Amino acid sequence: MTETENPNTNPAEEPIDLPAAELSIEDRLATLEAERDEMRNNWMRAEAEMANLRARTKREVEDARLFAVQKFAKDVVEVAENLKRGLTSLPPRAEGEAEIIGKLRDGFEGIERSFVATLERNGVQTDDPTGKLFDPNLHQAMSELETVEHPPATVVQAWTQAWTLNGRLLRPAMVVVAKAPAEQA
Known part of the structure; x- marks a missing residue:
């Protein structure tokens, strides 16, 4: 090896330096x-x-x-669903019902409205899919119902609502979807 050769370079990679002349x-x-x-x-x-x-x-x-709060929002949505289930399980308003029952119902309905409004202010939205076309990105078909009253692939009944966080799905709606009746023989 001569003094001018550098052992760390490849002679083929070195630029050829022609004299300017x-x-x-x-x-x-x-x-x-x-x-x-x-x-x-x-x-x-x-x-x-x-x-x-x-x-x-x-x-x-x-x-x-x-989406940092996505896991928390998913848990809170479950609470909102349970609150809604509790309200729907109450008997309907009736003449002569005890005043305390009416006040409790009104109180729980107010709590539910306030709770859902708080979720909406923080980017959590709910959507009732009843009557809309089935969307596999937002709905989970739990059952099909043969019917002529609704077009095929229409959501006939929603067991739960669809919940999103800033447009991202948190929980799909559990729905019953219409299908065309089978031909009668």
Whole structure:
């Protein structure tokens, strides 16, 4: 190995450095322009990559902010569903019912309205799918009902509501879907 050889470099990768006297001005200019264009291209690619990274990071931070409470929201939705079930299990208003029963019913209905309004202010929405077309992204078919009263693939009854957090599904609605009746023989 001679003194001028560097053991850490590959001779094939080293640029050939011709003396300036051997290159014409046009050739030197073309070489410098090519190097400039390559550096500009590399710089533009790096700028684009940084812009993509900034946008991706911003999106991830926003998603983390919007959906950090997803597990908590899922649990709270279960409480809202149970409160709704409790209210629907109460007997309907009747003449001559005890005043305390009416006040309890009114109180629980007020609590439920307030609770749902609080959830909505925090990005948790509910949707009653009854009468809408079945959407597998929002609904879970629990049963099918043969009927001529409703078009096929229409939600006839909702056992539970669909719940979303900032547009992302928390809990699908459990529904009964209409289907065309089988042909009678």
